[in-house]
Amino acid sequence: MKVLVPVKRVVDYNVKVRVKSDGTGVDIANVKMSMNPFDEIAVEEAVRLREKGVVTEVIAVSCGVTQCTETLRTAMAIGADRAILVETNAELQPLAVAKLLKALAEKEGPHLFIMGKQAIDDDSNQTGQMLAALLDWPQATFASKVEMTGDTVNVTREVDGGLETLALQLPAVVTTDLRLNEPRYVTLPNIMKAKKKPLDEKTPADYGVDVTPRLSVAKTTEPEARKAGVIVKTVDELVAKLKEAGAI
Amino acid sequence: MAVLLLAEVTDGALSMDATAKAVSAAAKLGDVTVLCAGAKAADAAKEAATIAGVSKVLCAEDALYGHRLAEPTAALIVSLAGSYSHIVAPATTDAKNILPRVAALLDVMVLSDVTAVVDADTFERPIYAGNAIQTVKSSDAKKVITFRTSTFDAAATGGSASVENIGAADNPGLSAWVEDKTATSDRPELTSAGIVVSGGRGVGSKDDFAIIEALADKLGAAVGASRAAVDSGYAPNDWQVGQTGKVVAPNLYVAVGISGAIQHLAGMKDSKVIVAINKDEEAPIFQVADFGLVADLFSAVPELTGKL
Numbered sequence: 001m002k003v004l005v006p007v008k009r010v011v012d013y014n015v016k017v018r019v020k021s022d023g024t025g026v027d028i029a030n031v032k033m034s035m036n037p038f039d040e041i042a043v044e045e046a047v048r049l050r051e052k053g054v055v056t057e058v059i060a061v062s063c064g065v066t067q068c069t070e071t072l073r074t075a076m077a078i079g080a081d082r083a084i085l086v087e088t089n090a091e092l093q094p095l096a097v098a099k100l101l102k103a104l105a106e107k108e109g110p111h112l113f114i115m116g117k118q119a120i121d122d123d124s125n126q127t128g129q130m131l132a133a134l135l136d137w138p139q140a141t142f143a144s145k146v147e148m149t150g151d152t153v154n155v156t157r158e159v160d161g162g163l164e165t166l167a168l169q170l171p172a173v174v175t176t177d178l179r180l181n182e183p184r185y186v187t188l189p190n191i192m193k194a195k196k197k198p199l200d201e202k203t204p205a206d207y208g209v210d211v212t213p214r215l216s217v218a219k220t221t222e223p224e225a226r227k228a229g230v231i232v233k234t235v236d237e238l239v240a241k242l243k244e245a246g247a248i
Numbered sequence: 249m250a251v252l253l254l255a256e257v258t259d260g261a262l263s264m265d266a267t268a269k270a271v272s273a274a275a276k277l278g279d280v281t282v283l284c285a286g287a288k289a290a291d292a293a294k295e296a297a298t299i300a301g302v303s304k305v306l307c308a309e310d311a312l313y314g315h316r317l318a319e320p321t322a323a324l325i326v327s328l329a330g331s332y333s334h335i336v337a338p339a340t341t342d343a344k345n346i347l348p349r350v351a352a353l354l355d356v357m358v359l360s361d362v363t364a365v366v367d368a369d370t371f372e373r374p375i376y377a378g379n380a381i382q383t384v385k386s387s388d389a390k391k392v393i394t395f396r397t398s399t400f401d402a403a404a405t406g407g408s409a410s411v412e413n414i415g416a417a418d419n420p421g422l423s424a425w426v427e428d429k430t431a432t433s434d435r436p437e438l439t440s441a442g443i444v445v446s447g448g449r450g451v452g453s454k455d456d457f458a459i460i461e462a463l464a465d466k467l468g469a470a471v472g473a474s475r476a477a478v479d480s481g482y483a484p485n486d487w488q489v490g491q492t493g494k495v496v497a498p499n500l501y502v503a504v505g506i507s508g509a510i511q512h513l514a515g516m517k518d519s520k521v522i523v524a525i526n527k528d529e530e531a532p533i534f535q536v537a538d539f540g541l542v543a544d545l546f547s548a549v550p551e552l553t554g555k556l
Contacts, residue, residue, distance in 0.1 A: 129348035138422035
């Protein structure tokens, strides 16, 4: 059984991004880049399934600039067996990525996609659902538990009211939430090993996919900043301030 | 312009707050038709018809829609899509699950978590955990949108739209519901509560979260939590406030033992008044708090509860 795991290269989650003063976007020059945290959880889950013997091959995929190879090497250091880069300098929006992944699925024939529920840069939370729709596969988003049994996968999902469990026929798309697992630390020997694993390089044209963006950004602005207030010394003072502000 | 709005219906009940907020956002785009889908949806449809600004309610009552499975609900919306220029919903976990599936089937993008409507094609939405706001223009023939409810006021009630029962669409039959694990609570719902009291890693254990809950109950507040508290098992997942959890904007937000990572701030920084109680005076939460108290939460919170 094959699992495809899409991974995205994003600004590291510890970085507080700055909006460019001319409003054209966010300044990401010389900023630390990492694998999207939700995608790291997805790679970890796929590798655990292989370690349990349920899955035979884990393939990491990334769509984007050349430097995404670093992200793919990280995925292989966690344990993915091989990787595919769909290289382009074009801006890729979720629908375009879903179409590329669909084309890849048709070539590779996976039984399962495990992918992050959202990327922490554009915060879209769309690609997995779109991919499932395009493939006419079932989907289970926001997974906190994944159990494979024969030709179905049972997924527990984090929803607004608590948890919900679904049974999906394979092939299927699963998107990860934070509580699914805690990704392992990547060790130096595994980083060395990852350098020798196969990494195929493709382009959107190889898959005949039109990646033209559907949304254009008119401007990017800073949100209104909050001003720090006052530090109170005692609980009594806090209660008085809250009453004064009409908050209680 | 005509808008189809997927109402938030859970176990037959309408989530009035989320739906009415989405209606007030959608009303800027055109005539609003609300779709209530569920195993039971008649009562929800009747209630939705009372929201001011709704011109019509479609009620799709079928066992197929009982457990918010994405595949059948998306198929239903796609079957109705022809008559509408915009397909929208409040940005709940259900809508975030369903609408991208609808969009892909229509070969269009989703505008996620929209916080302002500029015109029929142009919208504002936060990126990078709310550290930047993008104004985006869509070139798609149909617009699929989820609205971040915390930034819109709820539409009033008093309307009397007509309710039309509609049949179910085809069942894609790809997935099945197994079980729900939901806790019922007498507390207000987190995303619509006027006051929220949240606990973080500093609370230290599931048992000690009782301190947070006691303060919340005294204030008639909902209880929230930081990601760290949820990851550590102190609080259930549906209490998480932040970039990838719930986004809240109550009149009063009390952050207890929460350091204030940017991912948490993304979920609460639009609150009207923010109180932070933390023993670490360097904690970033104090930079957004209106009132900060540098104190040990285990003494300060019970004292506060007692004095309210």
